[in-house]
Structure formats: C-alpha cells, structure tokens
Amino acid sequence: MAMTEETRKKLISMIQPKTIxxxxxxxxxxxxxxxxxxxxxxxxxxEFREEMxxxxxxxxxxxxxxxxHHYLEKIxxxxxxxxxxxxxxxxxKQ
Numbered sequence: 001m002a003m004t005e006e007t008r009k010k011l012i013s014m015i016q017p018k019t020i021x022x023x024x025x026x027x028x029x030x031x032x033x034x035x036x037x038x039x040x041x042x043x044x045x046x047e048f049r050e051e052m053x054x055x056x057x058x059x060x061x062x063x064x065x066x067x068x069h070h071y072l073e074k075i076x077x078x079x080x081x082x083x084x085x086x087x088x089x090x091x092x093k094q
Contacts, residue, residue, distance in 0.1 A: 018059075019055070021051075021052065021055045022055055022058070022059045023059075025055050025056055025058075025059040025060045026059045026060070026061065028060070028061065028062060030052070030055065030056065030060070031056075031064060034052060053067050053070060053071075
C-alpha cells in the first residue's frame with residue numbers, strides 16, 4: 001500500500017526531534033530568551049520571527065499577547081482585502 005505525500009509529511013513531522021526553541025517555549029522560557037539573548041535577530045529577521053511565532057503557537061502552554069495581536073492583525077488585513085475585493089458585488093446587490 002502506497003503512502004500519500006500528505007501522510008508521509010505528517011509522519012516525518014511527528015518523528016522529528018524538538019528544537020531547543022520548542023523546549024524553551026514548552027517550559028515558558030522562550031519569550032524571555034528572545035527578549036534578551038536574541039533580541040536583535042528577533043526584531044530584524046521577519047522569517048525568524050514567524051518561525052518563533054509558530055513555535056509559540058505549537059508548544060507554549062500560556063497565551064502570548066504579542067502573538068495573538070500579530071495573528072489578529074493578519075486576520076484583519078485578510079478581511080479588509082476581502083471586503084475591498086467584494087465591494088462591487090455588495091454594492092450591486094443592495
């Protein structure tokens with residue numbers, strides 16, 4: 001029986017070891033570590049910042065307001081784009 005690509009990726013992600021960042025997020029130390037030791041990289045590298053947001057979402061046991069705010073902004077941007085994109089249709093139907 002052949003394995004689908006999706007199943008294969010899921011299995012690989014399940015057996016990969018946790019990173020040090022994931023461990024720190026799990027124990028509640030990542031936010032402090034990023035704010036002190038990696039502050040410059042965290043502030044200046046958007047890819048690294050997004051990666052850390054994903055780590056927080058996946059492994060952190062406590063909510064992080066900065067991350068919630070970040071994703072709420074992304075949702076608002078998406079909804080604003082949707083509303084602007086569908087503006088003509090909504091106006092015509094009224």
